[in-house]
Amino acid sequence: MTGRVPLFEAEGIVMRFGGVVALRKVSVTQFEGETLGMIGPNGSGKTTFVNVVTGHLAPQEGRVRVAGAEVTGFRPHRMAAAGITRTYQAVRVFRELTVADNIATATVDAPNRMDADEIAATLDWLQLGHRLAVPAGSLTLFEQRRLEILMRLVQRARLIMLDEPVGGLSATEVRAMLQVLGDLRRRTGLFVIEHAMKVIRELADSVVVMLAGEKLMQGTPAEILADKRVVDQYLGRAHA
Amino acid sequence: MTDALRKHGRGLLVFAVAAYALPLLLAGNRYFAFIGGIALLHVVWTAGMSLLYGYAGLMPLMFAGIAGISAYAAVGLMAAGFAFWTALPVAALFAALVGVGLGLPALRLKGFYFTLCSLVIQTVITLAFVYFVNLTNGDTGISQIAPPAWFGGPLQGVGFDLVLATLAVGAMVALVLIVEAPFGRRLVAVREDDELAEMLGIDVVRQKLAAFFVGSLFAAVGGAFYAPYVGFVSPRSFDVLLSLNIWLMVAFGGRGTIWGAVVGTVLLAPLPFLLQDYYKVKDVIYGLLIIGVIVLLPGGILGGLGSRAAAGTGTQSPGLRRKEAA
Ligand SMILES: Nc1ncnc2c1ncn2[C@@H]1O[C@H](COP(=O)(O)OP(=O)(O)OP(=O)(O)O)[C@@H](O)[C@H]1O
Ligand SMILES: [Mg+2]
Numbered sequence: 001m002t003g004r005v006p007l008f009e010a011e012g013i014v015m016r017f018g019g020v021v022a023l024r025k026v027s028v029t030q031f032e033g034e035t036l037g038m039i040g041p042n043g044s045g046k047t048t049f050v051n052v053v054t055g056h057l058a059p060q061e062g063r064v065r066v067a068g069a070e071v072t073g074f075r076p077h078r079m080a081a082a083g084i085t086r087t088y089q090a091v092r093v094f095r096e097l098t099v100a101d102n103i104a105t106a107t108v109d110a111p112n113r114m115d116a117d118e119i120a121a122t123l124d125w126l127q128l129g130h131r132l133a134v135p136a137g138s139l140t141l142f143e144q145r146r147l148e149i150l151m152r153l154v155q156r157a158r159l160i161m162l163d164e165p166v167g168g169l170s171a172t173e174v175r176a177m178l179q180v181l182g183d184l185r186r187r188t189g190l191f192v193i194e195h196a197m198k199v200i201r202e203l204a205d206s207v208v209v210m211l212a213g214e215k216l217m218q219g220t221p222a223e224i225l226a227d228k229r230v231v232d233q234y235l236g237r238a239h240a
Numbered sequence: 241m242t243d244a245l246r247k248h249g250r251g252l253l254v255f256a257v258a259a260y261a262l263p264l265l266l267a268g269n270r271y272f273a274f275i276g277g278i279a280l281l282h283v284v285w286t287a288g289m290s291l292l293y294g295y296a297g298l299m300p301l302m303f304a305g306i307a308g309i310s311a312y313a314a315v316g317l318m319a320a321g322f323a324f325w326t327a328l329p330v331a332a333l334f335a336a337l338v339g340v341g342l343g344l345p346a347l348r349l350k351g352f353y354f355t356l357c358s359l360v361i362q363t364v365i366t367l368a369f370v371y372f373v374n375l376t377n378g379d380t381g382i383s384q385i386a387p388p389a390w391f392g393g394p395l396q397g398v399g400f401d402l403v404l405a406t407l408a409v410g411a412m413v414a415l416v417l418i419v420e421a422p423f424g425r426r427l428v429a430v431r432e433d434d435e436l437a438e439m440l441g442i443d444v445v446r447q448k449l450a451a452f453f454v455g456s457l458f459a460a461v462g463g464a465f466y467a468p469y470v471g472f473v474s475p476r477s478f479d480v481l482l483s484l485n486i487w488l489m490v491a492f493g494g495r496g497t498i499w500g501a502v503v504g505t506v507l508l509a510p511l512p513f514l515l516q517d518y519y520k521v522k523d524v525i526y527g528l529l530i531i532g533v534i535v536l537l538p539g540g541i542l543g544g545l546g547s548r549a550a551a552g553t554g555t556q557s558p559g560l561r562r563k564e565a566a
């Protein structure tokens with residue numbers, strides 16, 4: 001691993017929704033050059049954590065730092081400017097706009113955006129070049145997920161937080177997506193929430209295990225898979 | 241910028257020819273010419289509403305109120321001795337700023353809630369027109385508003401109609417330039433999915449604010465010209481029905497299309513005058529039109545055509561390089 005320069009540092013994050021405590025003093029640091037995974041049962045706070053780091057939610061306690069600067073409570077457009085972006089658990093593109101317009105929209109307020117040649121090359125790589133004139137809503141789910149990634153890449157995001165990137169994909173598509181993500185992690189920082197252990201095992205250098213809003217443990221995929229608590233609490237049911 | 245003009249050049253040219261021809265063709269009948277002038281004035285308003293509703297996805301029911309503030313301000317300044325051409329920019333800027341100030345709380349709201357809030361604001365503005373009798377002459381309104389001066393004489397008749405034609409053409413050119421600029425792309429993103437737009441780096445609140453200011457300026461400029469053109473203003477001239485009518489013209493013609501608003505205006509702006517003798521059924525017809533548009537024509541007359549045309553341009557150019565260059 002290079003340097004040990006943090007991409008983001010989340011420290012003691014507490015996020016409450018009325019009576020529900022979705023995050024209880026969660027601290028996570030992701031370093032440059034490392035792919036971080038996050039697993040945990042439904043409702044354990046994974047999406048909420050991404051919402052806090054990317055500025056969708058302002059936490060009641062704790063702080064988020066990016067490149068050493070405090071960014072807690074920044075709105076998402078400022079997080080995007082700082083290079084921190086995310087995809088959504090339910091795929092999200094501008095469905096009525098063409099693929100070309102989706103991409104153009106992603107570049108309109110991205111100061112560090114790719115030039116036209118780089119965009120063309122990235123389009124080729126993600127095999128979306130022939131779909132430019134199609135409304136994004138009529139793409140297949142797999143294509144929409146690739147478009148989501150493309151729209152972050154053209155901004156030259158430093159970190160893309162992927163919320164269940166293979167959710168809803170067929171077995172063949174999952175394999176193809178794994179290849180895409182394998183290449184992607186060489187281009188940019190990746191944070192991956194997944195239930196599919198296969199994805200986590202192949203991609204993540206380090207895995208955060210969430211349980212009921214708390215960070216249960218963190219370790220390499222091998223380490224967490226060997227932990228009895230993880231096996232009992234989570235994999236016992238979800239491992240497939 | 242030149243790209244935008246090239247793309248819509250033919251449309252703008254056709255519109256300009258029609259706009260200037262209209263007053264000349266109707267010059268023989270002052271009543272029809274007046275209706276034509278009113279329609280041209282409405283083009284300025286629908287261009288602003290098109291920006292707000294068609295592109296930014298906001299339905300501002302205080303649109304007429306802002307036009308009214310500008311109209312009263314212009315009349316007040318003229319009464320205080322200022323020339324119309326001095327009063328115009330001052331009144332328009334003042335009204336647009338007041339509009340933004342009043343709209344500020346509403347701009348944090350989405351969709352239906354924004355519309356509801358804007359309805360309340362419009363109601364307050366109308367009440368203010370009635371209440372501040374010293375400034376507005378209350379319900380009675382202000383009549384015999386003097387025409388603007390124009391090369392030594394008063395601006396009236398065909399001359400005024402042609403000035404309104406120039407104004408309408410200017411409004412459409414401005415709309416094309418705004419919509420084709422990166423600003424237009426941001427507004428469409430906000431309309432389609434504001435949360436996603438924000439995530440992609442677009443400052444949603446700021447874009448809405450800017451759109452609201454520019455849209456209000458269209459409302460205000462139209463309002464300032466309305467006063468001397470019609471020669472009479474009252475709280476009823478700028479009530480919520482005007483906001484709804486202008487909205488209807490945009491929705492009827494085709495939301496999010498440049499020329500839809502113009503088509504809607506041409507078809508609907510003369511209606512109140514042509515139906516003047518059937519005053520009772522007028523509101524019924526409007527009600528039916530509003531329901532008809534919402535239920536039968538959610539995309540407006542040009543809506544279907546517009547999306548087909550958009551798909552067409554997509555195939556011939558990836559759009560990327562063009563946008564990159566812009
Ligand atoms: N906006 C919200 N308002 C109220 N409660 C919320 C909100 N967002 C999340 N929660 C609650 O916070 C808890 C954590 O939810 P979260 O979506 O972060 O879980 P998750 O780990 O992503 O689950 P999943 O695997 O199902 O996606 C849940 O109890 C959820 O109901
Ligand atoms: Mg989730």
